Structure formats: structure tokens, C-alpha cells
Amino acid sequence: MAAVTVALRNGLDQTTTEAIAIEAGISTRTFFNYYNNKQAAILGEAIRLDIKGAGWFVESSGPILDDLAKLLGQGLHEDPLDRALLLKIIAVVDANPTLHDMFRTQVDETSSSISGLLETRLGSDLAIESRLLAELSTRALTEAVVAWAADETMTVDSVTVQIAANLRSVSKIMCQ
Amino acid sequence: MAAVTVALRNGLDQTTTEAIAIEAGISTRTFFNYYNNKQAAILGEAIRLDIKGAGWFVESSGPILDDLAKLLGQGLHEDPLDRALLLKIIAVVDANPTLHDMFRTQVDETSSSISGLLETRLGSDLAIESRLLAELSTRALTEAVVAWAADETMTVDSVTVQIAANLRSVSKIMCQ
């Protein structure tokens, strides 16, 4: 929170670990006990979602896009997102391409999990396809979450709907 | 080249900017005149491809997946890839997750270009879909290039074929 505050107030250039530590009222050494770097402090755990108890996904034979949307949307329910904080984080990330990398790294971790589940469901001869589809899905998730953050009328449930809509729309384009 | 050499020989931990500079026979200051950081030195321009003269892509009404594969494959022809160097780079990246970020950053730049072209072709009401499809395509490119690097019998042209195959396979899964 301190990191985001400083970054929004003073810009990322002025957001030294020292400035964050002062804002948080701790020493810089303590800061590094909790975050590996300032990027991690700014991004926090806002986006990362852990996929657990997803046996149903592997077994299911329903429409795969809907299952993916459900899987990703379900991850969001674990610990509810803070819309105001997320908006601030998005603002900082948008203004600082440097942060984009680490944001992607977080999303990639989710993508990896999804990829594993997909490979189990589809079979290991579709490993490449699993990775591609996982990437596409997590990107659809990102788009949906960003849309959710910006629109106060959206519920968390509607994120699932949005993800499914995004994926279906892409599949329509691809299959034409 | 010096950066990759040192990274493979001594591991990324030991690959300080000083070590790279010594290997290259230059000062560290000169190193930083050419690369912003050691990650950039290791990755080089191996993957990045610039999309130019892609008017045909925007105008075309052919199968979009084939056009995408053609577009990406064409970018590879600009300056021919060095298979041996690429293999080394892939080895270093695989061994060091830290580098993964910067690799993705490079690929993202390509993705951005593709996204812009797609949005022009599909219309701005399909902006989200354009971004998703661009991401999927560049990821398919990465998979294909990695496969190419590992298989000496593959030609650069077959990368295009591979990309198209990957995309078609995914679309088949999505549309089922």
C-alpha cells in the first residue's frame, strides 16, 4: 500500500526502496524481508490467483471455454479483490512499462497452472495447444479483471461471463 | 555473444557486467553504452522481429490464421536466425527463470505490433479480441521457433507452417 501510494504521488523514479520504507514506517532492511524488490511491493498479490481443487475441470467434458472461464473466475473468489487498490495498481503499471514485466510474470504463474490442467484434460500430445490455450485464457482473464476494476457496476461473477465472452469471440474469429 | 558465453560457462550468478565486459574486452561503462542490462545482452535481438510492409495483412480477406502465420514467419526472414546461438540462448533462459521476464518483454513488443494490425483489420470494436489473438499468435511463434532451433532438419519456411498448424489445432479445440 505504501509502495503504491508513493508511486502514484511521486512517480516510479522517486519510488526508491528508502521512500517506500519511510512511507511504511519501517527500515529498508525490513522492506526487503518481505519483498524481493519494489516492483513486487507495488503489484502485491493483487492479480495472482491460485487454482486449487480443480479436479472437476480435468474430468469435465463440457464446453472447454466455459470451463476455463469458470475455473479462472473461481480463482478470483478465493480472496476478494480490492477494486480501489487494483485501480491504483493498474494506473501505476500503465504509466510505467517497467512494471509490465513483473505483472506478466505473475500472470504467467497462473498460466502455467492452467496449462498443466489443460494438458491433463486434453492429453500430453496436445501439450503445445495446452500452453497456447492457457496463455489465451489468462490474458482473457486480465482483460476481464481490468474491465471489472474500471466499472463499478460489474460484479465478480460477471468477470466469469466476460472471460467466456472474450474467449468465444476469439474462437469465432479463428474458426471463420 | 560474450554474455551468453559467460552465462553458459559460469552460470547467471557469476555473470556480472564486469565478467561480460572482460570477456568482450571492453570496459563495463562501454557495456552499458550498448545494453541497458545484462539480460538484454544475453537475449540480444535473437527473437525480436519487426513487422513492416504489412499492408497486405490488413487488406487480406483470406483465412486469418494462415495470414497470421505468414505475417510472423515473414518477420523471421528479415535477418536470418542463428540456430546455434539461439540454442544457447534458450538453454540459458531455461536455466534461469529471471530471464524469462525479459524474453517475454521482447515478445510482447511483437505482440503489440500484431495487435495493432489485427485491430485495423477486424475493426476497433474487436480491440480486445485483437489483443488476445495477437498474444496467442506470438506465443505460437515462440513455440515454433523453439522447435526450429532444436531440430536441424526444420527450415525457416517450415516455421510458418508450424505456426499455422499450432493455431489451427487450438482453434479446433476451442470450437468443438
Place this chain on the structure above:
DNA sequence: GTAAATATTGCACACTGTGTATTATTATGC
């Protein structure tokens, strides 16, 4: 062969990140 343009380098400096030892703080049992 000289002068201008360009490249390389040395140096100082602010910042990042980690290991280690020391000091606070908190928790626990009695």
C-alpha cells in the same frame, strides 16, 4: 595531415539487494 565526429573509458555517485550480527518485540509457561 589536420579537424571534426564518434567511441571508449575513468570516476563519482545513487540505488538495489543480501548476509550477518545485534537489538526489539511478542508469545509462552509458570
Place this chain on the structure above:
DNA sequence: GCATAATAATACACAGTGTGCAATATTTAC
């Protein structure tokens, strides 16, 4: 309450990153 153990915070030293700037070397052009 109080001594003690566990945990957290901090100070400090240090290796490394990256940049600005001025000085020096090298190349280019005429």
C-alpha cells in the same frame, strides 16, 4: 507479573547495477 524462548526489526558492511559527466582515444572526412 515475570523470566525465557521465539520471532521480528534493524544497523551495518558489502557486492553489484546503472547513469551522468568529463576526459581521452579512435575513426572519419576533407
